[in-house]
Amino acid sequence: MSTSRRRRLQRRTLPLCLAATLVGGGVVVLLPGAASAGGDGRGHPRSVIFVNGDGMAAAHREAARLDQEGFDGQLAMDSLPIAGLQTTDARDPEDTITDSAASASAWATGVKTYNGAISVDVDGAPLPTIGQEAQQAGLATGIVTTAQVTDASPAAFFSNSVDRSAQDDIARQYLQVSQPQVILGGGEDWWLPAGDEGTYAPRAGDTEDPEVSRSTQGDLVAQAEGLGYEYVSTAAEFAAADSDQLLGLFANEEMFQQRPEGQGDEFAPVVPLADMTTKALDVLSEDEDGFFLLVEEEAVDEMSHANNGTRMLQAMRSLDAAVEVAEAYVAEHPDTLLIVTGDHECGGLTIEDVDPEDESGPGGTLPQETAATGGTESGEDGPFLVAGSEDYDFALDWTTTGHTGAPTVVTAAGPGSEQLTGYYPNTHLHEVLREVLLG
Ligand SMILES: [Zn+2]
Secondary structure, three states, rough: OOHHHHHHHHHOOOHHHHHHHHOOOOOOOOOOOOOOOOOOOOOOEEEEEEEEEEOOHHHHHHHHHHHHOOOOOOOHHHHEEEEEEEEOOOOOOOOOOOOOHHHHHHHHHHOOOOOEEEEEOOOEOOOOOOHHHHHHHHOEEEEEEEEEEOOHHHHHHHOOOOOOOHHHHHHHHHHHHHHEEEEEEOOOOHHHHHOOOOOOOOOOOOOOOOOOOEEEOOOHHHHHHHHHOOEEEHHHHHHHHHHHHHEEEOOOOOOOOOOOOOOOOOOOOOOOOOHHHHHHHHOOOOOOOOOOEEEEEHHHHHHHHHHOOHHHHHHHHHHHHHHHHHHHHHHHHHOOOOOOOOOOEEOEEEOOOOOOOOOOOOOOOOOOOOOOOOOOOOOEEEEOOOOOOOOOEEEEEOOOOEEEOOOEEEEEEEHHHHHHOEEOOOHHHHHHHHHHHOO
């Protein structure tokens, strides 16, 4: 047993409700069976696994279903018993359509805000986040993502910033304020000062995006180790890691390269999202007070920005494999709420028949003869074969390289999930998270 684990178990011997009462200085009233972080009255703490397919809406899920499972099959994420739809609009003076910062802030705080805001309100005032509140209530918390661990979606759950780009300050807040036990993903460049290359050297010859270390907060990896985190940055180190406080950074920035097809696009994360999810659940499930885990596949969004259908479908495979891990955990631990959703739609994606006559804009990989282009350009990707079929195929058609306001699908299982049927704003998810984790 590591020192930090022993420390943590000692700290947690005090019943949570009692600890909360002592802090508040009020009258202690102990009800039998009520000493639970989950507040379910049965003495069982409750946990949440919140899975964000960044940029994922209904068409991404359906394209992935056809690609992976075929006409009669079902993705793991679509097999959950509860389904609903959420709207995602921001409160931005310039934009109606949300970015990942405003949408994750809505989940983390229950408050709509402007694009770029990390859990601050429209005036820039910091808001309590569900990640920080869960940690303060004695629950374990964790981040697993193929983005930078300090990217907008995880950041909104565990920090406050008027500007999503201040990722080194967000990392500093993880260490000094919110202290998730598990932090796994990309983005070592934000943890290391200029000149310290870390494990992943700058991308040679890439002037547009050189991916160099640029922390202005000193060596945050060293600071993390000083706080008791085990630091890992390769697949072998990750596999051998056995600490209950784990920081793993497996790329300069994202754990993939978001580009159009054939222009340096890559999707081969050093550690698969599913494996990071397994490791995180191993660590967090040891906490008897329950946990909150954010799992994110960022490449659904980034490859949709690049209108790269092939890589987007690869990202959906990665995501659904992680959902399978989460589903297996929930099957063994029914006090855990599992939510799978997307923070907004990206790409204006739709699924079409492969049709050489169909109108589309420039780009894409599917050659077409159209009157509009007079040549072989197309805004469509494909053809993609429907899994299990001999000759049924489909095309992916993009209408933008940006986000759209299409609602996103929410599927869920476990305690509180029954509240996620229907059609609601993204802030509703915050209400459900709050009730399950802190209620
Ligand atoms: Zn995006």
